[in-house]
Amino acid sequence: MNKVPASVWRNPIHFLAFGLGSGAAPWAPGTFGTLAAVIPYFWFQQLSTPWYLLMLVVTTLIGIWLCDRTSTDIGVHDHGGIVWDEFVGFWLTMFMAPAGWEWIAVGFILFRIFDIIKPWPIKWADQKVSGGLGIMLDDILAGIYALIILQLIAYFWI
Template structure:
């Protein structure tokens, strides 16, 4: 059973820390907030970030990590709940890491999304370890960063093997 918070969705959206930590409101979904957060991250990737040069894209990915550690920590502190399900900035960073060096193509986006969700939900080692052992904003972010790295490696392997026919 999900933990309850004392704030309404309107109050969360009005607070800039919660607004960004909740993935521009996508984490407010009553079902599968992590998936909806990842979908919002995919929309931002597709319509904005995918057209950046590799240098700027990596810079955004790297910058999203300390920003996310702070946002997630502050939002969780204000809510009084560690790693509340609606906090989805970690999904943003993780998904964006998945697409480093990836071409902008709908099939790549779909496969990357599915790979990231696979690793984020199943949490193989070391993702599960990070999820269970690391506290605070870093703990909220680290499992998704690792899921993003694992999805990145698998996606690049799939691309290198030519399995998507691109």
């Protein structure tokens, strides 16, 4: 695990990239980052479908820049504490999810599984795509996998 740079607490760009500081957790920063992403999700889940999609596009584009800038500034590509990508990946997982804590928990677990296991092409993207896009892409793909499984569970469960 890489040491958390002091700039996380002084630089607003780094603070955002580190998931409002959640990525500074001493262990499992990706899990803590995903947990922190649940808080804004409570507000986002109230958005209409077009507004939610717009939020995903905007937070993805901002994330590519935030992650690239922070990674460059601290000199570590995809530092474990950079968790803005987990935020967006979780929000993508939860797109059009049914309401309720149980669905948030299922989405959280599914996203973490795909983000950790990294089945193809997630692992390929993680290893081959560089810069801010590379940092974001594997979590976007994990979010898409988790979204599909979550929607299938909801379809057959409800």
